[in-house]
Amino acid sequence: MPIIAPLSDADPASVERLLDDAFGKDRHGRTAYRIRDGMAWLPDLSFAAFDQGRLIATLQCWPVALTTPQGQAFPLVLVGPVAVAPSHQRDGIGRRLMETMLAAAASDDLVLIGDPEYYSRFFGFTADATAGWAVPGPVERRRLLAHLTHDDWPREGMLGPRHARLAKAG
Numbered sequence: 588m589p590i591i592a593p594l595s596d597a598d599p600a601s602v603e604r605l606l607d608d609a610f611g612k613d614r615h616g617r618t619a620y621r622i623r624d625g626m627a628w629l630p631d632l633s634f635a636a637f638d639q640g641r642l643i644a645t646l647q648c649w650p651v652a653l654t655t656p657q658g659q660a661f662p663l664v665l666v667g668p669v670a671v672a673p674s675h676q677r678d679g680i681g682r683r684l685m686e687t688m689l690a691a692a693a694s695d696d697l698v699l700i701g702d703p704e705y706y707s708r709f710f711g712f713t714a715d716a717t718a719g720w721a722v723p724g725p726v727e728r729r730r731l732l733a734h735l736t737h738d739d740w741p742r743e744g745m746l747g748p749r750h751a752r753l754a755k756a757g
């Protein structure tokens with residue numbers, strides 16, 4: 588049975604190799620990477636899975652913010668990438684990583700770019716709040732998903748890196 592551990596237990600070069608295998612070496616230009624440009628992953632909310640000592644999956648989270656047209660910025664956590672080695676996919680590892688992260692991030696407002704067929708179905712992410720949120724690159728609107736602690740989020744804003752300590756929305 589693979590074990591889930593903090594991502595800091597994983598060798599950084601192995602993490603990069605796993606992500607290259609899952610998303611390709613050109614992954615760094617993706618919109619999700621631009622949203623968290625220059626940020627470091629959050630140690631309390633980032634996890635890895637190991638099978639007999641071998642890294643087989645990772646989930647990273649990042650500090651980002653939604654900045655309104657009026658210039659107010661509200662903190663969010665960007666979830667992803669979530670990557671499971673092809674040899675271990677569809678074995679519940681992605682779900683275990685996500686559930687571990689969701690328990691640790693219970694008081695956080697989360698956003699991600701991913702398939703609603705996975706992230707809505709299993710974890711309750713929706714695109715309801717994000718229709719007016721802009722991102723620094725192309726995105727399919729149905730794939731910009733949020734998991735929020737309340738309904739008072741601004742309807743419009745730009746997602747980007749979180750450079751300052753911010754008060755929560757709502």
Ligand SMILES: CC(C)(COP(=O)(O)OP(=O)(O)OC[C@H]1O[C@@H](n2cnc3c(N)ncnc32)[C@H](O)[C@@H]1OP(=O)(O)O)[C@@H](O)C(=O)NCCC(=O)NCCS
Pocket residue numbers: 609610667668669670671672675676677678679680681682683700701702704705
């Ligand atoms: C997507 C991914 C994280 C899912 O993790 P996993 O451990 O393979 O999947 P799980 O075992 O947790 O979940 C399996 C279930 O999710 C479904 N599922 C998996 N990936 C899916 C996807 N992209 N879209 C829709 N459903 C998906 C499976 O069909 C299965 O459903 P079932 O139980 O009804 O058969 C993993 O397959 C992966 O790393 N894929 C390549 C990279 C990627 O696409 N990452 C996501 C974008 S950030």
